[in-house]
Amino acid sequence: MANLGEQLLNALTLAGLLFLVSAGLSLVFGILRVVNFAHGVFYMLGAYLGYTTVMLTGWFWPALVIVPPVVGVLGALLESSTLRFIYRRPPIYQLLLTFGLALILEEALRILYGPTAKGIDPPAYLQGAFALGTLLYPRYRLFVIGLGLVVAVAVWLFLRKTRAGLVIRAVAQNSEMADCLGADVARVRTLVFGAACALAGLGGVAAAPMTTAYLGMGIGVIVDAFVVVVIGGLGSIGGSIAGSLIVGAAQTWGAFYLPETAMVIMYAVMGAILIFRPWGLFGEEE
Amino acid sequence: MRRRDFLQVAVAGGVGASLGVPAFLRKTWAQGGPIKIGMPAALSGSNAQYGIQAKRAAELFSKDIKGKGILGRPVEFIYEDTGGDPATAVRKAQKLVEKDGVKFLTGVVLSSEALAVSAKCPEWKVIFMSTINGAGALTAKAWHRYFFRVNTSGPMGARAISLYLAEGPMKRFFALGSDYAWGRDSVASFTTQITAAKKEVVGTDYPPVGTKDFASYIAKIRQSKADGVYLALPGQDATIYLKQAHQFGLNREVKPIMEILELENMKAVGDAMVGAIGSSRYPFTVDTPKNRDFVKRFHDLHGVYPDMFDGETYEGLEWLGQVIQKAGTDDVEKVIEAWEDSSYEGLEGPFFMRKCDHQAVQLGFAVEAVKDPKYPHPIPKILATYPGEKVTPKCRTEDFS
Numbered sequence: 218m219a220n221l222g223e224q225l226l227n228a229l230t231l232a233g234l235l236f237l238v239s240a241g242l243s244l245v246f247g248i249l250r251v252v253n254f255a256h257g258v259f260y261m262l263g264a265y266l267g268y269t270t271v272m273l274t275g276w277f278w279p280a281l282v283i284v285p286p287v288v289g290v291l292g293a294l295l296e297s298s299t300l301r302f303i304y305r306r307p308p309i310y311q312l313l314l315t316f317g318l319a320l321i322l323e324e325a326l327r328i329l330y331g332p333t334a335k336g337i338d339p340p341a342y343l344q345g346a347f348a349l350g351t352l353l354y355p356r357y358r359l360f361v362i363g364l365g366l367v368v369a370v371a372v373w374l375f376l377r378k379t380r381a382g383l384v385i386r387a388v389a390q391n392s393e394m395a396d397c398l399g400a401d402v403a404r405v406r407t408l409v410f411g412a413a414c415a416l417a418g419l420g421g422v423a424a425a426p427m428t429t430a431y432l433g434m435g436i437g438v439i440v441d442a443f444v445v446v447v448i449g450g451l452g453s454i455g456g457s458i459a460g461s462l463i464v465g466a467a468q469t470w471g472a473f474y475l476p477e478t479a480m481v482i483m484y485a486v487m488g489a490i491l492i493f494r495p496w497g498l499f500g501e502e503e
Numbered sequence: 504m505r506r507r508d509f510l511q512v513a514v515a516g517g518v519g520a521s522l523g524v525p526a527f528l529r530k531t532w533a534q535g536g537p538i539k540i541g542m543p544a545a546l547s548g549s550n551a552q553y554g555i556q557a558k559r560a561a562e563l564f565s566k567d568i569k570g571k572g573i574l575g576r577p578v579e580f581i582y583e584d585t586g587g588d589p590a591t592a593v594r595k596a597q598k599l600v601e602k603d604g605v606k607f608l609t610g611v612v613l614s615s616e617a618l619a620v621s622a623k624c625p626e627w628k629v630i631f632m633s634t635i636n637g638a639g640a641l642t643a644k645a646w647h648r649y650f651f652r653v654n655t656s657g658p659m660g661a662r663a664i665s666l667y668l669a670e671g672p673m674k675r676f677f678a679l680g681s682d683y684a685w686g687r688d689s690v691a692s693f694t695t696q697i698t699a700a701k702k703e704v705v706g707t708d709y710p711p712v713g714t715k716d717f718a719s720y721i722a723k724i725r726q727s728k729a730d731g732v733y734l735a736l737p738g739q740d741a742t743i744y745l746k747q748a749h750q751f752g753l754n755r756e757v758k759p760i761m762e763i764l765e766l767e768n769m770k771a772v773g774d775a776m777v778g779a780i781g782s783s784r785y786p787f788t789v790d791t792p793k794n795r796d797f798v799k800r801f802h803d804l805h806g807v808y809p810d811m812f813d814g815e816t817y818e819g820l821e822w823l824g825q826v827i828q829k830a831g832t833d834d835v836e837k838v839i840e841a842w843e844d845s846s847y848e849g850l851e852g853p854f855f856m857r858k859c860d861h862q863a864v865q866l867g868f869a870v871e872a873v874k875d876p877k878y879p880h881p882i883p884k885i886l887a888t889y890p891g892e893k894v895t896p897k898c899r900t901e902d903f904s
Contacts, residue, residue, distance in 0.1 A: 426746075
């Protein structure tokens, strides 16, 4: 029983991290219609800036609060200085641009931080394990599960219950009509892009105590995040939540019960879902 | 101007220019100019830390021989970034050989790159000096006379740690190797040797390269009730594993045993790594006068302590320099002859380049990561040292008698 519980918690931890990355990726696609290859790099940037903040202040919490807005502002600046000018071009331009940005940011981090991975310790009272009945589980992982849950609820409420969320959904559905009705589409796009980057940055800070901050972590996570978004449906937050849970479960349970298939099982699940719902679980048929 | 006229002018100009060059420079040209060493190393991508180690060693070596050179000729290093990709490595190596005219290639990082580049060296007639590559095949199935391995190979590392464990109290082991050639080979080699020592391997798993959550594997290792877990994971994966195993409290129950115990991991993992044991190809804490002096010079230049491949690459370059000096020329065939069956006093002890497969026979080390207030990160403490004959495989094989 303890074993099943542990596997469930492992899946939820991974799902929590994946959600923080994939939610932004999905939103950016929904609003900007851009497949953002640079998204993973903002996750990596969050982890490295988190490391710097912890080194400067000696605390973990400031990193969790300060870093996401910083990453968000940087993302918004990049959107308004580069991406904005090529929305009307064919998608290949956007692909090249975001891929190029990813390479530039990654090499910049290498020059600034050097090639060695940077480790952060979780805050003192999240170190060690927590007893859940007979099961001992690391406290920090429970925190990551909680964080993913809180952010998921917050993003969902924001999009469904606020006026700003309404405007965002309107732009996602039909940007020209929203423009005619007085929404500042360019501004919405910049803000959404920034917010998506901030979420990825938050994911990076949260991941750093588990995985350390390392070069290549952005590329690693973006592949999984794309699978999440494809399973859940592009542009849907509910889809990101469902997709994260499915990918988290496939990866952790696959590695435990069917280790030889650890690599393929996630893609097998994705393939199976695409056969029945090519637009993803929560996506809309176009 | 017609083409022929242009050529005539150009040739005349060239001759004139060379006559105008100061005599001392013309002298070096007559001898073939600087001795060029090509380094097609992974300087970007996820294995860049190893390419950077090779480069750091070359930088210190350049500084150390400044003014003297080799055979009175300056030494020039030419770096190319392979990104860790075998096809790119071959292309960059070919450029170094054909365009830059290097006769010596070194600094190649991944075994997959080394196998691809080394295969071309008999055709190019250049020496491939490995200072990093672990794959046993390089001095066995894939060996040729242009290939030299100065470093401890993967099977040699597995041998050293197996010898150490054979004498120890641990009985049950779990083996975790990355799902590619090096990880699988190491696990196989470890399993053979540890079973021969009447110990038991109770479980084996091969996580994919780049795994970022080891929780499932950690749960399995705990269930197996092993005394120790043998890890053949590349740099970053090992860092993540150790960090997470520490958070699960697993390191206290199941001792981590690393195929290679590197400073890179110790810096990133920090105190959570203390207590891990493993083999080391070059522990910078070896107490020889030569090494103490090297560590100081290295730290003065780079501001960090030398990791395994810093030390091994430096040794390779110094040895190569001595061999060229002994041969009295940088002619490749003559250098090969001079190198075979030659000895060298390395940083950690004596080296011998055996003729049969060009594997350098050298000491093997079992080390433990310990805390020392003098250093900003854990350091390798030497637990046991094994003589070269005990840790070097039979000629042109990966087996030990």
